[in-house]
Amino acid sequence: MSGRALSFGVVAESYERYRPGYPVELFDVVRAYVGHPLRTVLEIGAGTGKATRLFAQRGVMVTATDPDGAMLDELRKHVPADVRTVRAAFEDVQPGERYGLVLAAAALHWTNPEGRWSRMAALLEPGGVFASCGGAIQLADPAVEEAVRAARAPFLESDGIPSPDGTSPDHPMQWPGTELQRAQWFTGVQQSVIERRLTMSARDYVGYLSTVSAYLVLPAPEREQVLRQIMRVLPDRIEVAADITVHLARRRHEEPDPPAGSARTG
Template identity: 30%
Template sequence: MTKERSRSFGRAAAAYEKHRPEYPDEIVHLVREYAARPIRSALELGAGTGKPVDTSTDGMHWPATELVGDARFVDLRETVLEQRLTFARADWIGYLSTVSAYLVLSEEDRAAAFAAIGDVLPDAVDVHADVTLHLARRV
């Protein structure tokens, strides 16, 4: 099931682009401020459609804990950018259509699941969509 889920993104790329929220504009400002010089290159790591990361163990957060323990990186910073979004019911169902757990369902099961979800959702769905930004300097 995991391999099937990890390969499911291609089928949902257009819906992902349409329904997933944009990153906050503040990210660019924070990265430029952190760099304090022209940026020649940057590395972006995101969970995307990959395997979920368990952050419940001993209060650790990913990927910051790996960066803290890695001598190749210094000056690690973590910033949480709060986002509170409101989706129309149909748009929230569109968002859910990009989640790999739904993508691996048959068309029939997926349609039934979305219909059942839509039946119990309010017209407007309030979502906490916080973004955690990790910055580190490579030695």
Template identity: 35%
Template sequence: MGMVFGEVADTYDDVRPGYPEAIADAVRDYHGGAPERIVEIGAGTGLGTRVLLRLGAPVTCLEPDPRMAARLAANLPQVTVHTETFEQWQPPERGVPLIAAALSWHWLDPATRNQRAHDALTPGGTLAVFGHTYGYADPAQSRAIDTALRTIDPEVTSRPAGWFHLDIAASGLFADVRAHTVDRDLALPTDRYLDLVRTFGPFRQHAAAQQARALAAVRALVDGFGGAIVLRLRTTLVLARRPH
């Protein structure tokens, strides 16, 4: 599933919302300054990488989809890109002081992701996991959009905001687990919102005919809302430390 985004790499890079600068500030404060090195898991086209670069440290990005990796390398030539999964990557013997994952934690093997991250960190190193939860400013619009998207996936369920906070804390491997949230509204006209929907993983799992039906239904709804929809975007950052 993690390879489906490469088919829409350019659209993904254009329409997916980036991350608030406050993410970098919170990571720096928690870590106690700039780390010597950062490794980012599932970097995509670099939306999270841009925030990590604000820390002023060299960044190595793991991105298994070659199409996403190519766009990432073109966007941010100053980073090192490895076209491999977190599971394939071999961390340096002494570990990494900061490992980050921006909207990619759910793509990792739930049975091993916390242990792998713990083992890849230096003692005292920082794990920074962050991502968006997409909501809607208008509850009526939210219900209508949800109904339309369920025409192609009646069983789809959404992970609760900050679910990875519980996942990381419940592993028992990390100390000083903290969560920060940033809320903001983002208005999108119909076509741009449809482009965003085209980049969602559950949407991309379905056949082209099913996708077309769902997009037509969503277009009619958003046009009926006045040609725009307001997303309520919650960005959650979870920070954790490998004990010494």
């Protein structure tokens, strides 16, 4: 797991304060795809529980995992007491119990692509559902966006995370849907977008940036300098596009055929 993936614990309280939560529409989209009442959810990379509470508050039994103990400490302050927490990266979650839903909210890109989907399938009941959601927060005003880009440029070319498999931003199916369509364990891949516009203060926007991994891995003096530079070019109030892209897929009931030329074992 990369240093960027493990950079959030030092700002767990700020992450909780400045990162937007998830709307009830996300639960509704997932629930409609599942097609029956959800009983159990395994969440990978749960962070401070932004998505965890959305499901747990609606009677779903959630097991929230994260590799960072500080993030889980913050999560426990905000979720129902019956949420089970496990300190583990996705790759270290032990198969055994199977879940009706495995959820990754703004977290899947931190996982190891090697064996990702067979590992995911091992955690799901036959017919169970995998859900991934996330999306960048983007300044709605192009002039403000350009001013921020110029302020950031001496320190960072970009503060985003490129598509893990190189999918073009204008492709009709975005990652991880592109991978799921090729994964033999999964079927019924769907992509949808929950559109959101949020208004926040300049200070809160810079607070949000202070929790973004691209800034967190900068040396502290540079991080403080670039955030000050950005603060100077922002108006008092800003509007952001905070759309959430949702990918859903269902684990096949049957075991997939082994690759050509290989023998089934076990």
